Amino acid sequence: MRETRLKILQYVTGAGLFIIVGYHLWFSQMGGDEATSWESVTERAQSAGWLVFYILLLVFVIYHGLHGLRTIVLELSLPDSAARTLDWVLLAVGLAILGYAAYIPISAF
């Protein structure tokens, strides 16, 4: 049941990322160089809406990416102890990445 819940969460984050990353890519590509200029970046950093957008993007993408990686590694028939260690390592890595990556827009807000 635990694995089913994790998988459903994988689907939910995947569907969310389709919209969020799609918009992120569309915005950065359609905006051309303007979207990545320092002025544009600092202006977006002042917006609470963009802050929520980036945090949501990070949570979704880190869960989806690391759970996907876990699925691939677990298919290689690891011993139970190694599989449990993998879960804890990925959890720690995910939280560390989230902390670092979320600090960037939060510190600029």
Place this chain on the structure above:
Amino acid sequence: MDMKRARARTGHLPNRLGVKGWAWAGRYTLERYLYTLHRVTGLGLLLYLSMHLIVNGLRLGGEEPWTDAMGVLGSGGFKAGEYLVVAAFTIHALNGGRLILQHLAFTFGKPKPPVYPYVDVMRRRRSLTWIVLGLIAVGLVFALIEFVV
């Protein structure tokens, strides 16, 4: 490793082929190759994410390192890399949508009695795969036009 012992311990048979099984283990269907493509694009996007976060971290250093980095990343070689990222996202997202629909059985239709010659449900619903491949092709061409023009 003995298969019975492995099954008793992990609840499933050992994956003898490992990563090699992504490419070939007999007569794979189209969907099986899409599975491999899904993994390759997923791992590529994960690699890109880590690099993207490192570059984003330059923002903490102020305007000068940020502008310098954007100047380098705006050059031709990196633009080609960006196109590959958009292409990987397009493939992963659209094929992922197909996987969600099929894993949750939304596209399987009503069960039918098995009549010879037997056809598995993936082949019976192959049209969805072709639609997704068509959408991926359109997305890749559209993105290419956006990048080149």
